[in-house]
Amino acid sequence: MPKIMICGRGGSGKSTLATLLAKVLAERGKVLVVDTDESNLGLPEMLGLTSPATTLMGCLGGKPAVRDKLLASIQKKGDENTGFFAGDLNLASLPAECTGGEWPLRFLRIGKIERSLEGCACPMGAVARSFLKQLQVGKNEWVLVDTEAGVEHFGRGVVEGVDLVLMVVDPSHEAVLLAERAKALAAQLSKDFIAVLNKVDAATEPFLRRELSERGIPVLGAFGFSPEIMEANLTGSPLPEGRCREQVNQLLASLSF
Ligand SMILES: Nc1ncnc2c1ncn2[C@@H]1O[C@H](COP(=O)(O)OP(=O)(O)OP(=O)(O)O)[C@@H](O)[C@H]1O
Ligand SMILES: [Mg+2]
Numbered sequence: 201m202p203k204i205m206i207c208g209r210g211g212s213g214k215s216t217l218a219t220l221l222a223k224v225l226a227e228r229g230k231v232l233v234v235d236t237d238e239s240n241l242g243l244p245e246m247l248g249l250t251s252p253a254t255t256l257m258g259c260l261g262g263k264p265a266v267r268d269k270l271l272a273s274i275q276k277k278g279d280e281n282t283g284f285f286a287g288d289l290n291l292a293s294l295p296a297e298c299t300g301g302e303w304p305l306r307f308l309r310i311g312k313i314e315r316s317l318e319g320c321a322c323p324m325g326a327v328a329r330s331f332l333k334q335l336q337v338g339k340n341e342w343v344l345v346d347t348e349a350g351v352e353h354f355g356r357g358v359v360e361g362v363d364l365v366l367m368v369v370d371p372s373h374e375a376v377l378l379a380e381r382a383k384a385l386a387a388q389l390s391k392d393f394i395a396v397l398n399k400v401d402a403a404t405e406p407f408l409r410r411e412l413s414e415r416g417i418p419v420l421g422a423f424g425f426s427p428e429i430m431e432a433n434l435t436g437s438p439l440p441e442g443r444c445r446e447q448v449n450q451l452l453a454s455l456s457f
Contacts, residue, residue, distance in 0.1 A: 202455075203332060203343040205359055208368030209378050210349035213398035216429060217368055218346040219246045219439050224448040226305040229340030230291055235309045236328045236358055237348040238321040248438030249301035257311030257327055259298045260284060266323045280326045280357075290336045325356030332361025351378070354385040364455070367395045369412065369419075371404035376411045383417055396451060397422040421451030 204221075206214045218233055225231045235243050244251045260266050270280055287293075291306075300307040310331070311324040328345075337343055345362060347353045359365065365386045369375045379395055386393040395417050397408050401424060409419050428440045 202363035203335065203337055203345065203361060204364045204366050205345040205347060205353070205362040206366045206368060207347045207351070207353065207382060208349070208398075209370070209372070209375050212349075212368040212370040212375055213423070214349075214368050215240065215243050215246055215346050216433070216439065217366070217396060217398060217423070218243070218344045220423075220444050220448050221452075222247060222305060222344055223439070223441065224445060224452065225342045225344075229342065230304045231306070231341075232291055232294070232299075232343045233305070233307045234328070234332070234343060234345045235307065236324070236345055236353060238311060238313050238324050239348060241312070242433075242436060243346060244300055244307055245436045246433070246439050247301070247305065247307055249305065249307050252300040252307065252309060253297045255309040255311045256295075256298050256331060257324060259295045260327065263311065263318060263323055266327060267319075270323060270326050281330070284327060284330045285334050288336060289331070289334045290338065291341055322356065325353070325358055328353070329357045329360055332358060335361065351382055351385060354382065359386065359389060359391060362391065364392045364394065367393065367417075368398050369395050369408055370397075370399050371408060376408065376415070379412060379417055380415045383415070394418050394420045394455075396420060399423070399425045401425065420454045421447060423447050 206218045208214050222231045222233050233247060257263055257266055273280060298308055310328045353359055367379045367382050369379050383393045395412050397405055397419060400408060400422055405422050412419050423444055428443055432439050
């Protein structure tokens with residue numbers, strides 16, 4: 201079963217769609233939601249899960265330890281392949297202290313910016329890349345990767361370890377341009393690429409479908425603006441159970457796995 205990377209521009213609904221998909225998939229098997237966004241904090245609340253005690257970076261000794269390993273590896277071999285994780289990685293072997301929730305739905309954070317002047321988020325990107333590449337996913341298991349806004353995860357190579365890129369497109373020209381760029385970036389690594397519309401209505405949905413179709417981008421799902429979702433995100437409550445279930449099921453049915 202696949203590892204799906206959910207990307208898009210800022211505020212388009214990446215975390216919302218990751219949550220809606222996770223809730224439905226967790227009724228069919230095991231789902232791990234991986235938060236690779238080094239800034240935003242609210243994903244566990246959206247999912248209705250408690251935050252893990254630490255991040256994956258924390259489990260690896262913290263940012264200075266990760267940075268030292270990275271630098272040593274680059275100096276020695278000229279690449280970032282540090283061998284952060286020994287042996288096989290699968291959903292059953294994840295460190296308990298950095299996973300929140302219980303199966304069938306668990307949550308893992310790669311790392312967050314926690315101190316002023318601590319430096320850039322590149323070490324988080326390297327850990328995410330290595331973790332996702334090594335993570336084996338079995339039958340009836342899914343990994344949903346929530347990303348930061350934009351395309352930096354393509355540059356950092358986080359995308360290498362996933363099977364499918366799901367681009368969230370909200371009603372804006374910028375979102376269409378970003379989808380076009382992301383499709384090209386995904387193609388460079390032979391990754392499947394689809395778009396899902398979010399916050400659309402009767403006027404914006406056909407417009408976006410046309411714009412994306414002209415750019416050769418398949419649109420496999422569409423979600424309207426939901427006042428219940430907006431309210432839950434305003435108050436930091438879990439997204440309403442069963443919300444958009446029909447649209448999620450349609451989207452999953454149209455994916456070829
Ligand atoms: N279908 C929807 N209906 C109503 N509001 C929505 C919907 N999808 C997202 N939103 C609202 O849009 C805002 C951004 O959503 P979300 O946090 O999921 O976006 P994001 O792409 O993950 O943002 P970021 O780039 O900051 O990570 C939230 O306030 C949320 O309530
Ligand atoms: Mg988000």
